[in-house]
Amino acid sequence: MSQSPSDPADIAQRRARILSRIAAAAKEARRDPSDVALVAVSKVQPEARIEAALDAGQRIFGENRVQEAQQRWAERRSAQPDLELRLIGPLQSNKTADAMALFDVIETLDRPKLARAIADAAARTGAAPRLYVQVNTGEEPQKAGITPPDADAFIAAVRDEYGLSVEGLMCIPPADEAAGPHFALLAQIARRNGVEKLSMGMSGDYETAVRLGATSVRVGEAFFGPRIVENA
Numbered sequence: 278m279s280q281s282p283s284d285p286a287d288i289a290q291r292r293a294r295i296l297s298r299i300a301a302a303a304k305e306a307r308r309d310p311s312d313v314a315l316v317a318v319s320k321v322q323p324e325a326r327i328e329a330a331l332d333a334g335q336r337i338f339g340e341n342r343v344q345e346a347q348q349r350w351a352e353r354r355s356a357q358p359d360l361e362l363r364l365i366g367p368l369q370s371n372k373t374a375d376a377m378a379l380f381d382v383i384e385t386l387d388r389p390k391l392a393r394a395i396a397d398a399a400a401r402t403g404a405a406p407r408l409y410v411q412v413n414t415g416e417e418p419q420k421a422g423i424t425p426p427d428a429d430a431f432i433a434a435v436r437d438e439y440g441l442s443v444e445g446l447m448c449i450p451p452a453d454e455a456a457g458p459h460f461a462l463l464a465q466i467a468r469r470n471g472v473e474k475l476s477m478g479m480s481g482d483y484e485t486a487v488r489l490g491a492t493s494v495r496v497g498e499a500f501f502g503p504r505i506v507e508n509a
């Protein structure tokens with residue numbers, strides 16, 4: 278019987294293939310492959326695949342929703358301290374404290390109200406959250422993120438008004454456009470603002486992102502196989 282891409286046994290292979298492609302793209306760009314982190318996007322994926330990913334040595338995971346992530350990760354989190362969890366979906370300010378309790382990194386800081394909520398929660402708990410500002414590089418109305426013209430002022434406000442450090446920038450390019458120019462724009466905004474890290478690139482374009490400076494790529498379906506909504 279041939280293995281389907283959703284077979285958990287296949288995940289170690291898929292992961293190895295992605296890591297070797299990341300390494301090849303990094304070398305092409307004269308970058309050190311170890312400067313690029315693979316974030317496995319586990320939203321909606323069944324438990325067996327997540328277990329297979331952990332067995333294969335994967336430790337960094339990305340999730341879109343706070344509640345779904347709590348159910349999936351809270352227990353594993355306490356059992357496995359070397360896990361790193363990243364929130365890559367929109368965050369409502371009233372869920373900020375919950376998000377900060379679970380996630381090591383929040384990649385979707387995109388508005389002053391959320392910066393305020395994070396700063397308040399950080400002051401209360403003493404946490405120093407690792408933060409990425411999400412930039413809506415395509416200026417798409419339906420998409421979250423600060424627009425490129427507003428990015429410099431927002432990054433400055435996050436630092437100076439809210440006293441938070443900005444570890445990186447994150448973007449999700451428009452689905453119907455070449456991603457390269459969006460990645461290059463994000464890198465340019467990061468450079469001129471002295472921001473170090475770049476979260477960019479997904480299943481279809483992570484090699485391009487690595488060539489253009491990604492320090493982490495968020496890979497879902499290429500890693501785990503197609504997302505299947507259970508009980509749908």
Ligand SMILES: *Cc1c(COP(=O)(O)O)cnc(C)c1O
Nearest residue numbers: 318365479480495496497498499
């Ligand atoms: C779902 C998601 C991904 C992963 O997408 P794939 O195409 O499955 O690799 C990456 N980033 C964000 C923000 C996502 O929501």
